[in-house]
Amino acid sequence: MKSEYSSLSLKAGMENNFRVSNLNTTCNDTSYGRYLDNGTRSNLTFHEQSPDFYVVLPVIYSVICAVGLTGNTAVIYVILKAPKMKTVTNMFILNLAIADDLFTLVLPINIAEHLLHYWPFGAILCKIILSIDHYNIFSSIYFLTVMSIDRYLVVLATVRSKRMPHRTYRAARIVSLCIWALVTIIVLPFTIFANVYVDGLEIKSCGLNFPKPERFWFKASRIYTLILGFAIPVSTICILYTMMLYKLRNMHLNSNAKALDKAKKKVTIMVFIVLTVCLFCWTPFHLATIVALTTDLAQTSLVIGISYFITSLSYANSCLNPFLYAFLDDSFRKSFRKMLECRAA
Template sequence: MPFSVVTAVVYIIVFIVGLLGNTLVIYVVIRYTKMKTVTNLYILNLALADELYILGIPFLGTNSVLSYWPYGNFLCKVYMTADAMSQFASTFCLTVMSIDRYLAVVHPVRSAKWRKPQVAKIFNGVVWVVSFLIVLPVTIYSHVQEEFNACNITWPEPHDLGSIVFILYTSILGFFGPLVIICLCYLLIVIKVRSASVRAGRTKRRKSERKVTRMVVIIVLVFVLCWLPFFTTNIVNLVHIIPENNTNAAVYFFLVILTYVNSCANPVLYVFLSENFKQSFQKVLCLHKPNYVSSSSQMGGSEAASKEKCMPVLPPRNHTQNGKMPSIQETVQMEVSDDLELQKPS
């Protein structure tokens, strides 16, 4: 099968999965939470950034299949700017969410005044402003190169210096710097939960450690696996020029598509791992049988069936044990559980 056909098929699959996944996330957050919670506002912003990144696939795919840019100079600038902005915005969203998780779990009381929807909206706006400022050089210097008929960046003289500086500072700001912050946040979360779990008992310790460790491993590993090869290759290419041939072209295509896979994976990481979001998705798609409140004896059979269709009743959360208020240590565990499972849909 020709490489161009394989490229087109892969791009189509990733585009459909990423577009549907992130669109469903956006709909669920808006439909069921009314954008009232801090966590859901960050999730919404992340989904918007990932969706914008995914929307660039048709342009990239067309250019790859045709081997030239058919959309003109203006759309070249728009595509390059939106693509770069969404990359940084997505990474910054992950970073802000990690900081928010750290504050919620490690400093739940002191951070209460900062963890408000109004503040989250401001940070979400800052993410996009900072992303745009970082990629301003892309907007200025990107255009359709006549000699190659390709949409790319042409740096001013000396060309090599501009390319080196851009790759280094985008790699640091767009990957390595945020990765350090993300890892540090979750490391501190694990330390806090481990300490609280020791006081709360071995059973609670195992449960909370399992939840937090699984979340940390998935978030960090997927983020690193999808982006590290791409940024590493760009940096290596500065030191040793990678020759252009069919094999290297295929490898580079794989590295690029991996970054889009990360945007497809984010709905899974931040939504499907939450039972509450699973139930919201199931309500939207009517994929599961509802838990009926009572038998049909409480209302007419046909009336009960019509009212209960696609309306599952969520089980109540009970924060007391044997009629007693939870201890301080138990409260810490509940805070961890609530933060990891996010908010229930309203």
């Protein structure tokens, strides 16, 4: 029988990160946001069922943290230091790397929380960590969207044999600042609701403390994230890339046909990589939102395990981006190798 949506049950135990809530959260006697049901913290419950689980998970998160910090820091360093890397596209890659680096930088705090089974870091850091988590959710996909718009405009200008005088490094910097401002506004509600509280077991937890009616606010927050953080930007990316490939396919030049054919293949491969990796890492996370809103899943070991896998997958996107947008670029590899040689000398 479904229980009442009391404030106690809604403020029950906490997952080690907000993202885990998507599959762990249902609409029966479970809680919302970062919480689980019956005043029992999910990590303790799952620990009883799988003792090795809390050894493996921190290892996975640590690998993601190490690879993400190394890769994104290298991207930031090369773009800022190498003169030839100061391009419009690289400006967006730089901001994408900053967003991912910021998230992986605070990932050790989530690992510590997972191992300690409570939140020892205070209310201010709670708001900061939850805000950064949401910054990562929104900023990554928004910068990918801006990069898609930029590529589409470049292809369009090429087809029409026109120049783009306003496409400058400075303009890209202004656009990037606007994206950060937009993401800040989007994330602000989560920052406001983030708080530390003590549950029925006298355990300090950090999570989203929604006002009454909690069920309404929970569903509203999930729909809010789903639409603004996935549906709109991913739809935009897919439409732009489809139009871009269509224009390239129908593009005719009187000369340099081989270069055009090479450009088609390069763009096609990049489109495939971008969309595949982005959708592979984030689609399960957002589909879990739909599952949480439409079904009543029991809190079984399988469900909790799947939720952690989905969370880890979304984390992994932060360490894959450097390889996708920078390390696959010949100019970046040359600049990176040259800087390493200079440092060694």
